[in-house]
Structures are given as structure tokens and as C-alpha cells.
Amino acid sequence: MNAPKLWPILLLLLGAISAASTPQTKVTPDAIKALSTREERIFRPAAHDEKFTDIPHSMARSRCEDTRPPQALATPDPPLLLDDSDEALTVSLIVGADGNVHSPLILRGGDVRQQQAVLNAVRHWRYRPATCNGVPTEAEAKIEFSRR
Secondary structure, rough: OOOOOOOEEEEEEEHHHHHHOOOOOOOHHHHHHHHHHHHHHHHHHOOEOOOOEEEOOOHHHHOOEEEOEEEEOOOOOOOOOOOOOOEEEEEEEEEOOOEEEEEEEEEEEEOOHHHHHHHHHHHOOOEEEEEOEEEEEEEEEEEEEEOO
């Protein structure tokens, strides 16, 4: 029983029927502007400002003559939705001698969801580590996320 294979024709017909039944809507300039404004509000990340401080250790730090702070290699901003009325969110972290972020801690600001987004983001940041006389060492940073 050699029946003709009609499935290619059926696929073409189904595609034509679905295209003909799809309603066509006009996109107005006002709708585009409204969508653009909503997207900007949703996807505009909070800016961060880094301040590195020395971590005081016993006698080892006192012999440091040439110190250099960590240099950011990859520090993308977390996707935060901060209003102008929101207070800045501050996080403390340690950049280890390996260049990875260790012990991130929220100091103040933000709700639980914002704090979680910041902690998830900073755990993936990478730095060229701070150096003491050319030897990689750890450094502490306080970073503030806010709307600019």
C-alpha cells in the first residue's frame, strides 16, 4: 500500500492558515515610548562606587612599602530596581589574594530581594588582587549601590 505522503502539503497549509488568522496590531509611537520607559526603569542597573581600605594585620602590613589596591577585572552591576526615594545599599567584601570576592556582607539598605541580587552579583566579581611589595594580598572594600 503506497499511499501518497501528504504531510508536507499539510504543514504548508497550517502555516498559511495560522498566518492569516493572526491579528495585525499597529504599534503607535506612544506605545513605543511607554514600553521604552518601562524597560529603562526595569533594566537600568544601580551604579556602584568602590572604596578599598587596608585590612590591618599584625606586623606584616607595617613592612609594606609599595601597596597597590585591587583592580577590577569584571564587576557587572546587579539588576536592581531602585527608586530615587530608595536609600543606597552598602555591601562590605574582601578581595582575596586570588582575586575572588570573599565574605560579602550587606551593611545597610535595600529589601531582601535587592540584597540577594547584590550578594549574588558580587560573589562573581573578579579583581587583580591588591599587592604588598609585589606580593598579592587581600583588601577590604565597602561598595555603595545607588541611583545616580
